[in-house]
Each structure stands twice: as structure tokens, then as C-alpha cells.
Amino acid sequence: MPELAYLNGKILPIKKAMVPIEDRGYQFGDAVYEFIASYKGRMFCVEEHLDRLERSMRALDFPPVSKNSVRDALTHLFDKAMIERAGIYIQISRGVASRTHSFPQNTGVQTVMTVTKLSETHAYVNTGMAVITLKDFRWGRCDLKTVQLLPNVLAKQKALDKGVNDAIFVSDKGVVREATSSNVFFISSDKIVTHPLTHNILPGITRIMILDICRKKKIPVEERFYRVEDLYGADEVFLTGTTTEVTLVDTVDGRPVGEGLVGGHTIELYKALRERATRHADEKNE
Ligand code: PDD
Numbered sequence: 001m002p003e004l005a006y007l008n009g010k011i012l013p014i015k016k017a018m019v020p021i022e023d024r025g026y027q028f029g030d031a032v033y034e035f036i037a038s039y040k041g042r043m044f045c046v047e048e049h050l051d052r053l054e055r056s057m058r059a060l061d062f063p064p065v066s067k068n069s070v071r072d073a074l075t076h077l078f079d080k081a082m083i084e085r086a087g088i089y090i091q092i093s094r095g096v097a098s099r100t101h102s103f104p105q106n107t108g109v110q111t112v113m114t115v116t117k118l119s120e121t122h123a124y125v126n127t128g129m130a131v132i133t134l135k136d137f138r139w140g141r142c143d144l145k146t147v148q149l150l151p152n153v154l155a156k157q158k159a160l161d162k163g164v165n166d167a168i169f170v171s172d173k174g175v176v177r178e179a180t181s182s183n184v185f186f187i188s189s190d191k192i193v194t195h196p197l198t199h200n201i202l203p204g205i206t207r208i209m210i211l212d213i214c215r216k217k218k219i220p221v222e223e224r225f226y227r228v229e230d231l232y233g234a235d236e237v238f239l240t241g242t243t244t245e246v247t248l249v250d251t252v253d254g255r256p257v258g259e260g261l262v263g264g265h266t267i268e269l270y271k272a273l274r275e276r277a278t279r280h281a282d283e284k285n286e
Contacts, residue, residue, distance in 0.1 A: 002080075002081060002082075003081065003083070003114070003115060003116045003117065004077060004080055004081045004114070004115050005017035005112065005113065005114045005115075006073055006074075006076075006077045006111070006112065006113040006114075007019070007111075007112050008110060008111060008112075009073070011076070011077055011080055014114055014116070017112065017114075019096075019110065019112060020096045022096050022097060022098065022099060023093050023095075023096050023110055024093050024094045024095060024096070024097065024104070024110075025091060025093030025094075025110070025147055026093075027099055028101070029146065029147050029148040030093060030094045031091050031092060031093035031094065031146065031147045032053060032056040032057055032060065032062070032091070032092055032144065032145055032146050032147070033053075033089065033090060033091040033092070033145055033146070033147055034049045034050075034052065034053045034089075034090045034145060035049075035087060035088070035089050035090075035242050035243070036049050036074075036087070036088040036090070036242065037085075037086070037087055037088075037118055037242045037243065037277075038078065038083070038084065038085060038086045038087075038088065038118075038281075039085065039274075039277040039278050039280070039281045040084055040085075040278055040281035040282065040285065041082075041084040041281060041285065042280060042281035042284045042285065043074075043075075043078060043088060044277045044280060044281075045205045045209070046071065046074070048205045048208065049090075049205060050067050050070060050071055051067075052145060052203065052205065053067075053070065053090065053092070053145070054067055055144075056144045056145050056146065057092065059141070059144050060094075060144065060146070061103070062092070062094060062109060063094075063108070063109060065092060065109055065111075070090065070092075070111070073111070073113065074088065074090065074113060077113055077115055078115055081115035083115055083116075083117055085117065085118050085119075085120055086115050086116060086117060086118055087115075087116050087117075087118040087242075087243065088113065088114070088115050089113060089114045089115075089116075090111070090112075090113045091111070091112050091113070091147060092109050092110070092111050093109060093110045093147075094107070094109060095107035095108055095109050095110050096110055118243065121245070122243060122244055122245045122247055124165070124247045124248065125270075127250075128247075128248040128249065128250030129164075129165040129166060129239070129247050129248065129249050129250065130163075130164040130165050130249070130250065130251040130254075131159065131164055131165060131166045131167060131168050131179065131239075131249050131251070131252055131253075132158075132159055132162055132164050132167050132168070132252075132253055132254075133167065133168045133169075133170045133176070133228050133231075133252065133253055134155050134158065134159075134167045134168070134169060134170065135169070135170060135171075135172065136151075136169035136170060136171050136172075136177050136200070137151050138151045138152070138169065140199055140200075141199050142177070142178070142199065142200050142201055142202060143197070143198070143199050143200070143201065143202060143203055145202060152180040152181060153180075155167040155169065155180050156180040156181070159180075164251070166179050166180055166181075166182075166239070167179065167180055168184055168231075168252070170228055171200070174227045174228055174229075175195075175225050175226070175227060176195065176226055176227060176228060176230070176231060177195060177200050177201050178195065178200075178201045178202065178204075179239050179241075179244075181241055181243070181244070182204070182206075182239035182240055182241030182244040182247070183195070183201060183202070183204040183206070183207045183239065183240045183241065184231075184237070184238075184239055185210070185237070185238050185239075185240065186226070186230060186231055186234035186235075186236065186237045186238075187234060187235050187236040187237075187238075187258075187264070187265050187266070188230070188233070188234050188235055189235070190219070190220070190265075191220045191221070191222060192214055192219055192220065192221045192222070192265065193221070193222045193223075193224060193226055193230070194207065194211075194221070194222075194223055195223070195224075195225065195226070196223040196224060196225070197223070204240055204241060205242065206240040206241050206242060206244070206245065206246075206273070207240050209240075209273055209276065210240050210246065210269055210273065211223075213269060213272045213273065213276070214269070217268075217272070219265065228252075228253075231249075231252045231257070232252060232253070232255050232257070234257055234258060235257075235258045235259075235264070236248065236257065236258045236264050236265060236266050237249040237252060237257050237258075238266045238269070245270060245273055245274070246266060246269045246270035246273055247270075248264075248266045248267075
């Protein structure tokens, strides 16, 4: 099935979709985005992603964009592509205008979307992932999903260059924030701990799902600040995200964490998340 793009109302093959060089997303990183996954032909958590997109735009004083129009365009594009397991990328920039730092006047936003194939499961289902910790050198509004991802890109590459899979950002004072494209959780004495919602982390949609699953399963959760040493001494560490789903971390800075993949809450939560996503699809497909 075709991998498609949407560009300001038009649908076309991805390779044919071009944005003007004066797009503010391209020149200033003045754009927000979302990434949605589909399971069994149905997009998962669409409303949560659209709400976060709207929140990001509002916080950055974007001109108003109707959520219904984004949803309609998104649904139309996704239906056309007919890719059951897809990653749907939406990016909205503050428009195309002559290059000046200040906001352009009377310029509409520019919306692009793509639908591409996504592998059936995340890459570390049978292994677990190795991570390093790095100093968080991002800006002060990591709760907004903007395309300014250079620190995340550099951190991810540094991890790969060091022979591990990802990096976790840690504040100057040693507080664990999040990974380059996922939220971080750890488990200690059957209690699950994750960073609270502040300007320093993205409010992950998968994070919301996992917290809800924990509540339903009566697994105790604490949303609080914690330190790298807590990860070193944890029973389990895992990352959550739309593509990451729930991924076990088996080493942090070269130190093995817990017992690896055997048993544990991480596998249970991974299965519960998949079950929720496929149940949602089955109900829609009935
Ligand atoms: N990344 N933290 C960061 C910095 C992220 O970039 C992401 C998502 C998350 C998890 O959010 P969610 O559960 O809503 O996917 C946390 C997406 C997948 C990306 O950049 O492609």
C-alpha cells in the first residue's frame, strides 16, 4: 500500500511532497508535531495526540487551527494509504514567509502529514535496551512537542557511537528527565516511579496509558523526581513512547539493571498496552 503525504490539502506520494524553503519550520524550527501509531488498521489515541498538538500550538501563540480540520485531513490521508500498521506524522509550522524572526502577519500555518509503514513491534521486544545518561542541554519547554530536536538527535547519536541504544537526559542536579524520544519509568519494590509533568519532560501519551493501566491493575505509582542512582538500583527500568511502546532497559551506564527480561512488570505492562491498542482496533473494526 502507498506511503503518502498530505501537504496543505493535497495528497501525494511522499517523494513528491516538497515544502518551500521559507517554511518557518525549516528555517527557525518554528513548528510543532505529533507522531501517531496505528494497530490493525486503526489509529491509536488520536484525540490525545490532537489535544497535545493544540496545546503545543496554543502555548507558542500559533494562529488558531481547527482540531476538526486536522482530524478530517488525518483520517482521509490514513484511509487512503490503507497501511494497517503505520506511523502517522503531523507537522504544523507557523507558515511560509520572508525570513524574519518575528511572527509573520496574516500568514496561514503550513500543515504536512505522512503515513509510513511501522514495524509490527518495537525493536527490543526480545532483548532489552542499553542506555547511557547525558546532561540535559535542551530548552526550558520540553513539554511542548516542537521540531527543535537537535539536542535529542545529538544525544541519540552519541549513544549509538558509544555502542548503546539510547540516552537518558539528566539535569545539572542529577534529576532524571526522559530519554531522547520516550519517557522513563523505574520499578522498585513493586512500586512504579516516573517524573511528574513539568516543563522538563514531554507529557507522553503512552505515559498516560501506562499510568491508567497501572491504576486499573492496582499497581502503585509515584510521580516524583528521582536520580540516576535510583535507576542503577532499580528492579526494572523501562521507556514508553508511541514507537517505543514499553521497552525494557537492561543496562544504564554499563550497569546491569535487575534481572533482565524475565518476568516482571515491564512485560506485563507491554502486553497490557498492546492489548489495549488492539482491543481499540477490534472494537472499531466490528
Ligand atoms: N517521540 N519524550 C520525548 C522527548 C519524545 O519525543 C516522545 C515521543 C515521548 C513519548 O511520547 P508519546 O508517548 O506521546 O509518543 C517522550 C515521538 C514518538 C517521536 O519523536 O517520534
